[in-house]
Amino acid sequence: MATIYDVAKKAEVSSKTVSRVINGDSKVKESTRELVLEIMRQLDYRPNQQARQLRLGGKSGIGLLLEDPDSGYQTRFQSAMLHAAMEAGRYLSVELFTHLQDNWKTHLSRFIKDSNISDLILLPTQCDFGPLRDFLRENNVNCVLISPTHLDNDFVSIAMDERLAAREITEYLINIGHRKIAHISGHPDHAASLLRRQGFYEAFEKHNLPRPRDEYVVQSDFQFKTGLKIAEELLNTDDLPTAIFACNDETAAAACSAAHKRGLRIPEDMAIVGFDDVYLATAIWPSLTTVRQPYLEMARRSISVLAHMREKSSESDVQLRHVLPYSIIERESSSLSPKGEI
Amino acid sequence: MATIYDVAKKAEVSSKTVSRVINGDSKVKESTRELVLEIMRQLDYRPNQQARQLRLGGKSGIGLLLEDPDSGYQTRFQSAMLHAAMEAGRYLSVELFTHLQDNWKTHLSRFIKDSNISDLILLPTQCDFGPLRDFLRENNVNCVLISPTHLDNDFVSIAMDERLAAREITEYLINIGHRKIAHISGHPDHAASLLRRQGFYEAFEKHNLPRPRDEYVVQSDFQFKTGLKIAEELLNTDDLPTAIFACNDETAAAACSAAHKRGLRIPEDMAIVGFDDVYLATAIWPSLTTVRQPYLEMARRSISVLAHMREKSSESDVQLRHVLPYSIIERESSSLSPKGEI
DNA sequence: AACTAAATTGTCATCGATGTCATTTTAAAT
């Protein structure tokens, strides 16, 4: 394993000069730079990260906290982060985290200190846990919040417009002819639940249609199991809705199951749409029409914002709120002839 | 941030002594050890990992290579690794890896060198990619293979008995009265496919039952989409099987969809069982009876074996093959009154 | 009390990089 000294010796320059080349320092004569680069290539030299970081006091990894790594949303987001990190030549350190663990503070500081990360990414809903925010603020952790409920001038947030997306997918249902549309909404503590429901109602207002009756708007909690029970209750009526907008794909999958149980065909008898575009959306039949979160874009933006923040540190030219564009993916669960991609 | 010198000064000992305490060196008087520990606690001292590793030439993270982070199996395994790593006070660095990428070697060496990992964990099917194994061998990477197809005296493998599990779940179907059982098998390149099919046949032999006819044993590739098509073909007959053993849960989910499409009730008209026990197994209706892979146990074992290997290095007392016990989880897809847990 | 071996502790160099500041080289200006 070649070191900076091996390179220096072979190139007949000082280690400092090699260091300058590595770090793109401008004060190196072009000819020596090329020489050094050539030797580095010959020796297949790569800087020792530990030494580098010891000196710089820095770490280089990106930390991602997961509350439930099996959840579709978190899996998808992580997947996107892995791609984005690869593009940026960085590495991802993943850690389980729940504020329910009583020693979460110790646990988190250990992770931050010991695991070689310089930045942290927080997903919903932990990004809205107050004491966690205080902790991050106090410890000056370089982080971004993904789709937080509460905005805050101390933290950069990266999100999509949930309400608009909800409105748009509801309008889509209206446009293909549905009028009796039900909505299964998510966990009440989750900001997304409220926003998505608001968007749902807005679609009707915008089209000058009557607000759906209250029995058509029910409360679940984003989970399949609960969703199944709720959907069964919802469909236990003679006056069935012709479409359901579920708060997320898991719940939409549950709605499909409930509909099938009751002998309804999808989408002929009932259209069902979800939200998030997780793996599950294409691992069931029929595949789900849904709103695709801009996972990859969010991941890329997170990385670039974090880097920017680390440089500018406390300067004020860091954009605080980032809103990225979503898209609607049409699949089998709402249309006999899907136009969208898989 | 307190350093070893701060501790040494306050405790009025040398930094070396503090170092000894940190590393559990025996040659420290009990009283001084306690004193030092107390001061460490007071200052909330934690060793600087970079410095430590610079000196020790070591890294501390565990690397996990994922080919498809959205796949149920990989998600579940990662999830288990996160738990096991937490228990062991270690951290997980996750990286996308596919040998289809043409510069996979560079990519992998960079990951290993730059991302602070000391160990590597390989999942199927990349653990069976020959050139990758050669690379790991040549570069002396400390790693374990999870459920590899090809055994090899240079690598430690951690697996479950796929064939026995397949046999057992087939026997379960036989025991609850099924005789006409179909099997949708996995991708032919995947060792698990063969083993699971073998196990399937063995169950019939053991019970002195005729081998299922060839039309009942079809080939898919572990993916939902393919599985759906195959299952539809399988069920497009008048002489329906009464049960299906699918090679994995995704395929079982596809079989459920195909059955529903054809108006069959599960499990009344047809029982369906899967394999792996991934998230999907309980995110569809009916929930799937399946074989639970010993994810957590595999993860824990991986960590302990890796640590052991690093110590013993080339010594021969490292157990090469580890086979861990699976379990069968009975759920709604095969039984009207499931006995198993969720 | 003196001696010795064992137990404990300390000194200093080192890992591989970068920062500070001094030194040398280069090129432009007189």
Next chain:
DNA sequence: ATTTAAAATGACATCGATGACAATTTAGTT
């Protein structure tokens, strides 16, 4: 040709830990 400022390079200390080995303390023996 000499001076001078700028550009390029290098010497050395440093980051926070541990290893090798030296020095000291302790306790046991005679």
